[in-house]
Every structure is written in C-alpha cells, then in structure tokens.
Amino acid sequence: MTLSPRDARAVIFSLALGTFGIGVIEFASMGLLPFYAADFGISEARAGHAISSYALGVVIGAPILAVLGAKLPRKGFLIALMAFYALANLAAGAAPSFTSFVIARFFSGLPHGAYFGMAMLFAADLMPEGKRAQGIAWVITGLTVANIIGVPLAGAIGQYFGWRWGFAIVAVICGGSAMLIARTAPSVAPDPNASPLRELGALTNRSVWLTLAVGAIGFGGVFAVYSYLSAAMIATHAGPDWTIPLALSAFGVGGTVGNMIAGKLSDWSRFGAGLILLCGMIIVPLLYTLTIGDWRAMALAMVALGMTAGMVIPMQVRLMEVAGDAQTLAAALNHAAFNFANALGPFLAGLALSAGYGWQATGYVGSALAIAGLAFLGIAYLHARRTTPLKAASIRPPA
Numbered sequence: 001m002t003l004s005p006r007d008a009r010a011v012i013f014s015l016a017l018g019t020f021g022i023g024v025i026e027f028a029s030m031g032l033l034p035f036y037a038a039d040f041g042i043s044e045a046r047a048g049h050a051i052s053s054y055a056l057g058v059v060i061g062a063p064i065l066a067v068l069g070a071k072l073p074r075k076g077f078l079i080a081l082m083a084f085y086a087l088a089n090l091a092a093g094a095a096p097s098f099t100s101f102v103i104a105r106f107f108s109g110l111p112h113g114a115y116f117g118m119a120m121l122f123a124a125d126l127m128p129e130g131k132r133a134q135g136i137a138w139v140i141t142g143l144t145v146a147n148i149i150g151v152p153l154a155g156a157i158g159q160y161f162g163w164r165w166g167f168a169i170v171a172v173i174c175g176g177s178a179m180l181i182a183r184t185a186p187s188v189a190p191d192p193n194a195s196p197l198r199e200l201g202a203l204t205n206r207s208v209w210l211t212l213a214v215g216a217i218g219f220g221g222v223f224a225v226y227s228y229l230s231a232a233m234i235a236t237h238a239g240p241d242w243t244i245p246l247a248l249s250a251f252g253v254g255g256t257v258g259n260m261i262a263g264k265l266s267d268w269s270r271f272g273a274g275l276i277l278l279c280g281m282i283i284v285p286l287l288y289t290l291t292i293g294d295w296r297a298m299a300l301a302m303v304a305l306g307m308t309a310g311m312v313i314p315m316q317v318r319l320m321e322v323a324g325d326a327q328t329l330a331a332a333l334n335h336a337a338f339n340f341a342n343a344l345g346p347f348l349a350g351l352a353l354s355a356g357y358g359w360q361a362t363g364y365v366g367s368a369l370a371i372a373g374l375a376f377l378g379i380a381y382l383h384a385r386r387t388t389p390l391k392a393a394s395i396r397p398p399a
C-alpha cells in the first residue's frame with residue numbers, strides 16, 4: 001500500500017481508536033467490578049467470572065476468526081470486527097441479569113484478538129520498509145492511552161453515573177472506529193497466497209505453544225492483582241472514592257514506562273527480557289500484599305506492576321520469529337494467550353477470596369502464577385537451544 005503520510009496517519013488513528021476502545025473496557029471492567037456486583041446482588045468473587053468470560057471469548061475467537069479471515073479483504077474484516085465489538089458491548093451495558101451480562105461479555109471478547117492481529121499487520125503495510133514496526137507501535141499506543149486516560153475516566157463515569165454507562169461509551173468509541181476505518185482505509189485485496197491451512201501450520205510448532213504458555217500463565221499474575229484492586233480499596237477503606245481512578249491510572253503510567261523498557265530489553269534478548277519482567281511479576285504482587293489498606297502505597301504498587309506489563313512485547317517478537325508464514329494467527333494468538341491469563345488470574349484469585357483468605361491472597365496467587373510462567377520460559381529457552389540455531393541476541397539470557 002502506498003499512501004501519503006497524512007492519509008497513513010488517518011488510517012492508523014482509526015485503527016488505534018479501536019484498540020483504545022478495546023483497552024478501555026477490557027481494563028475498566030475490572031475497575032467497575034464492585035459496582036456491577038452490587039447491582040446484580042452478587043459477591044465480587046462471582047462477579048469476576050464476567051472478566052473470565054470475556055477473556056475466554058478472546059481465547060476462542062482469536063484463532064478461529066484469524067484463520068477464517070485469512071482470505072477476506074482486510075478492510076471489510078476490520079470494520080465487521082469493530083462493529084460487532086461495539087454491538088456486543090452495548091448488549092453488555094443493557095444486560096438485565098448477571099447471566100446475560102456474562103454471555104454478552106463472552107461475545108464481546110470474540111473479535112478482540114483477531115482485530116489486534118489484523119490491525120497491526122494492516123498498519124505495518126502502510127509504512128515504508130524499515131518503519132513497519134512504527135505502524136504497529138502506533139496501533140498499540142491505543143492501549144497505552146486507554147490505561148492512562150480512558151480506564152480511569154470510564155471508571156469514574158461508572159462510579160458516579162452507573163457502570164452501564166462505561167460500556168455504552170465504549171460502544172460509541174468502537175462504532176466511531178468502524179466508521180473511520182470505512183472512510184479512511186484503502187481497499188486492499190486479500191493475500192492470494194493466504195490460506196487457512198497455512199495459518200493453522202503455526203499450531204504444529206512447539207516453539208509457538210511454549211511462547212504462548214509463558215504469557216498465558218505468567219501474565220495471569222498481573223490480572224490476579226489488578227482485577228480486584230478496586231474491590232480491595234473499597235473493602236479496606238483505603239482512601240476516598242477519587243483514589244480508585246487514580247490507582248487505576250497509576251497502572252497505566254507504569255505500563256507506558258514498562259513498554260519502553262521492554263522494547264529495549266527485547267532488542268537485547270527476547271528470553272532475557274522475559275526473565276527480568278517475570279521476576280518483577282513475582283516480586284511486585286508480594287510487595288502489594290503489604291500495601292493493602294493504604295491508597296498511596298497501593299497506587300505505587302500499581303506503577304510497579306504496570307512496568308512488568310511490557311511482557312507482551314518480547315513474546316510478540318519471539319512469535320514473529322518462530323511462526324513462519326502464520327503471522328496473522330500468531331499475532332492473534334498472542335492476544336489470546338494474554339487474555340487466557342486475564343481469565344486464569346481473576347478466576348484463581350476469586351477462588352482464594354471465596355475461601356476466605358483475604359485480599360492479600362490476590363498477591364500470593366499473582367506471584368505463584370508468575371513463578372509458573374518463569375518455569376515455562378525456562379522450558380522454552382532450553383527447547384530453543386536444542387532446536388534451531390537462533391541469533392544469539394534472541395536467546396541469550398542476561399549476563
């Protein structure tokens with residue numbers, strides 16, 4: 001694709017608006033958890049099942065839609081994915097019961113991974129050779145901005161005007177993204193060499209599965225803590241109501257810094273970056289358990305936890321190295337893996353809370369999941385050493 005810089009920026013903005021909307025509600029739904037739990041008359045632990053439902057929708061939808069969309073025109077596919085996402089969130093905001101809310105959240109998750117994977121590839125193709133990564137980075141920026149501004153804003157709106165408004169606003173944002181994509185994006189014929197079978201080839205690659213396992217298990221530690229942050233602050237009277245959006249925003253600030261650090265670490269070593277970030281995921285949740293009840297300390301812990309969230313970068317780069325021709329599926333599966341973590345972390349933390357172990361249990365669960373992720377990283381590293389002779393920079397551990 002050849003577009004003027006101005007036209008390319010317009011397309012990338014429309015794509016990033018979609019990732020912004022997805023990022024807002026994915027994380028804001030955790031901050032809104034105590035409010036829809038109270039509205040439906042259920043416990044916070046049970047309300048966490050809605051978060052897990054969304055994540056499972058991502059896990060199931062990402063590979064299926066990525067494979068089915070391999071032969072479809074990318075522009076039309078992106079519009080359809082974003083329009084469906086908008087409608088599903090509208091349905092979640094209007095859900096009359098918790099069961100219907102959980103079902104709507106599941107359907108909301110279906111287009112998540114496929115949209116991210118396709119949007120990143122579309123943006124990369126808009127950029128000249130040597131600058132493709134910049135297009136991907138700008139699309140991911142939607143997530144970063146969502147965590148700093150969108151999530152706290154949606155949380156505040158939900159807190160003061162009702163949680164349903166948070167979902168309604170995201171539906172409007174994603175609907176706007178679909179319309180902008182339709183207006184600004186060029187029509188591009190599908191790759192004539194693309195095929196579902198070629199994409200499915202990634203599923204036979206052991207290196208792909210090991211890389212996905214690192215994020216699917218280890219990153220669950222982040223979500224085990226973050227998902228119940230708002231509920232923990234409310235239950236322990238950690239601070240005034242306005243401190244909850246502030247603490248959520250603190251995670252976004254940490255994530256922004258962490259993405260920059262993770263990018264540089266990933267250029268040095270994929271496995272080395274994973275090792276450092278997972279060690280952070282082990283330590284920070286344990287420190288978090290000491291801060292519960294003090295909003296200032298909890299906010300600082302969220303900055304530190306957010307700095308470990310750049311784990312998605314070395315794992316995405318590693319997948320690009322080992323996925324071969326199945327780049328679309330690999331990109332979608334990476335988001336599916338991290339959303340499996342989004343299901344696993346809150347689910348296990350919710351079980352611990354239901355068993356009466358207290359809010360500190362979320363930190364212990366988070367640390368345990370990060371340790372398990374570190375074990376998978378070690379297995380992946382040993383497998384890489386035994387198989388393909390990769391570039392030293394991609395496999396060497398830190399000195």
